[in-house]
Amino acid sequence: MPVIDILNKTNPVIYVIDPDQKLRSELMTLFKRTGYDAVSYPSAEEFLEAEQHPARFGCIVSEMELPGASGLELLAMLRDKNSRLPLIILTGDPDVGHAVTALHKKVSDYLVKPVIERELINRIKVALRGSKGTSGLASSG
Numbered sequence: 001m002p003v004i005d006i007l008n009k010t011n012p013v014i015y016v017i018d019p020d021q022k023l024r025s026e027l028m029t030l031f032k033r034t035g036y037d038a039v040s041y042p043s044a045e046e047f048l049e050a051e052q053h054p055a056r057f058g059c060i061v062s063e064m065e066l067p068g069a070s071g072l073e074l075l076a077m078l079r080d081k082n083s084r085l086p087l088i089i090l091t092g093d094p095d096v097g098h099a100v101t102a103l104h105k106k107v108s109d110y111l112v113k114p115v116i117e118r119e120l121i122n123r124i125k126v127a128l129r130g131s132k133g134t135s136g137l138a139s140s141g
Contacts, residue, residue, distance in 0.1 A: 012128050013058035016040040017047050017074070018090070019067055023113075027061065034121055043067050044074040059108070059127045061120070064091040064098060072098075075105055086127035090115060 014036045016027045024040040031038040037058075041047040045068045047060075060078075064071040071089045078085060086108035091098070094112045102110045108127035111120065 011035060011037045013037040013039060013056045014124065015047060015051065015058060015060045015062075015085070017042075017044060017060065017062040017066065017071075019043065019063065030117055030121070036124075044069040044071070044077070047074070048077060057128070057131070058085060059124050059131075060085050060087045061124070062087060062089060064089050064102070065093065072102060072105060072107075075102075075107060084131055086131050088120075088123055088127060 014027075014031045016024050016031075016038060017040070018024050018027070019042050021042070024042070028038045028040055039051075041050065044062070044066050060074075062071040062074060066074070069077065071087070071091075075087050078087070088109045088111065089102050089107050090111050090113055092113040099110045108130065109123045111123065
């Protein structure tokens with residue numbers, strides 16, 4: 001079951017996907033403190049099941065290594081659904097090959113844990129500016 005904290009439907013929503021419950025909780029607190037709405041999930045599959053058509057303006061912050069589908073596999077599934085949500089990959093196990101692949105696949109950013117809170121917020125702002133004016137799904141027509 002996702003942890004949901006959506007108070008103001010006009011704020012961008014940050015979707016946090018990470019198997020580490022403690023980190024999800026810390027990120028939710030950070031995002032609330034900085035004025036974002038936030039929803040968290042422990043896996044890509046749970047995110048996709050709950051957010052079948054994420055239409056709100058926002059950003060995904062996801063661990064690279066997830067149970068089931070990886071962060072990069074999640075990105076491919078989202079693009080197959082015409083989702084334009086920017087995706088920031090977090091990893092505790094940095095790998096140059098993964099970073100290069102992620103950037104070639106058009107992730108918004110690739111950050112190594114532990115991440116500095118201010119830097120993560122700044123990277124989210126950049127990702128949101130890059131997708132401003134678009135909802136989660138592209139129009140099909």
